[in-house]
Amino acid sequence: MTAAPVFLSHESSLHHDTGQHPERIRRIEVILESLAGAPETSVYDRIDSPAARFSDLERVHSASHVERVAAAAEAGGAQLDPDTVVSAGSFVAALHAAGGAVELVRRLLAGGSGQVGFSAHRPPGHHATADRAMGFCLFNNVAVAARHATAALGVERVLILDWDVHHGNGTNDMFWESDDVLFASIHQLPLYPGSGRASELGRGQGRGYTVNLPVPPRSGDDVFISLVRDVVMPLARCFMPQLLLISAGYDAHADDPLAQCLVTDDGFIAMTALMRGLAAELEVPVGCVLEGGYDVDMLGRCVTHTMATLAAAPDCATVAGTDIPTHELAVLARERLLPFWPRISSAT
Template identity: 45%
Template sequence: MRFAVSDTCLAHDPGDRHPESPDRIRAIKRGLAKRHGVDYREGPPADRADAERVHDGDYLDEIQSFCADGGGQWDPDTVAVTETWDAALAAAGLAVWAANHALDGHQDRQTPFSIGRPPGHHATADEAMGFCFLNNAAVAAGAALEREDVDHVAILDWDVHHGNGTQDIFYDRDDVSYFSVHEEGLYPGTGDFDETGAGDGEGYTVNVPLAAGGGDPDYEAVFEDVFAPAMAAFDPDLLLVSAGFDAHRHDPISRMHVSTDGFGMLTDRVRSMADDVDAAVGFVLEGGYGLDTLSDGIGMVHEIFDGLTPIEPDGDPTDATRDAIDTARDAHPDVWS
């Protein structure tokens, strides 16, 4: 894979006790140093026009001024420092690079992965929350849609938390489809089955909340039985993965049980979905707060694109997961009609 990184993202430091730490990127790079064929790039930061495609201008002014004044506690979970604005622009710019790099034909061993922070999928058009300031995947999707060769972008979010910001930004649009599998009831409490879009976007949002404790067989079933057929129906030109690794069984802030090998399996399923619709594919870092599990998960994604055969999960999905799949399919009758 080709990884995009920026030292600017390290300067956003919300404090020693905050889980969204600069050590996340340092741990990823230490882990990738042990892998074969790792290639780094540094894309330019996003500019104002990039951000304004998906964010309200007054909000951008507010968060920029907040950081320029020294930052502070934006909300109980979301902390900014003076350097946060530049870090957020850098992270969004890395995501734009990943989208364009994918669309320019760089796939297989050159598949792009943007390693930026702060993460983005909780940031709405006009609000920072959940450690997020700019919605990196949304900024990347907006930039991709400016290209003549792109009519539709899919964002598949496997972070353990629902990406309420990404969903909100594109909820009434039919040029971006949003797919999320997440732990039911976890922050921010959104992402129910019946949240399927509105207006022109009706049907383009696909949510599958899973009961706590779901593991590799449960995620595989969601990808195979819900996401793959819906992806084929939407037929995107670009598939962006909002790749959080906090569904790992050893992550400190979730109760899901995905293994490192499970993330390899999910990566393989993403690649197959993209191949089936001839879509470019790129990855954008979201959460993941166990430093070892985060670096191992990203290393596994890299190894799959470097030729490793994924390990298929043992066991079957739970009855609760089967019920969730049926409910998700019922919420999208046009896909399965």
């Protein structure tokens, strides 16, 4: 029998003090308050995240990067790039953010098919590169977790869907030449950090395993849902991952102040339901790692919806919005991916 859905957090997330900054302490407080008020909370297995080990971090980061973040916190704080603040509590918070993602993966794989979960910490991770903190991110939590799965837990193929509105450039770069981690990103372009064009497809044996799906400003549910259903899901049926991870940012929401996309609460529910349904179809676990989302009321609501949708029976036929028409951007993406994934069109 599959264990209860897992929800991982750690109080150190509340000690990463960024001050007057969109990526602020309140984000985690509202998520915890919103979940506490949700009726489903009782069935979630609430877990205090362990700290990541240096050996976990150093599968994707340089030792000098880890040391730089540690030293900045030790010194009482620093600004590592124009957007990225470190306070005295930030190194410990970042260790638990990465450690939570690793523990999520460990529990997902121990629970097997049907196991679901969410790792909700700050700082977020997907902009952090091997050697650089950027875009509010210190360590790349989802990448650390995916590499833990392949290096330590015997997983041969991981699919990461990044639906944060910003391109996950750090994750993109870390798996650029890898064919065991398929990275698919839906993001607004133009927008920070400016990378993630459709032509960026990976290199060497990793070519075709980086799938960038840029969308224009004002893209809403119809675009995002169709790209998940008509591109990411067929890709997954070709790639056959043993683990699904979602870099779950909520800043594509219409209420978000940092981008111009128009996804609604129902859009995120539909995307979650599709990925939950995909996990059931492939008989693999699925878990979310928190990225962005900067309107705090929206963030609390949407994480709670995601948790409830993951925990529900995987019957996406009953979820509103999953039956929209195929979007033109999805048709174009499938054509672009055909040389690498010849079966993609028949796998819809």
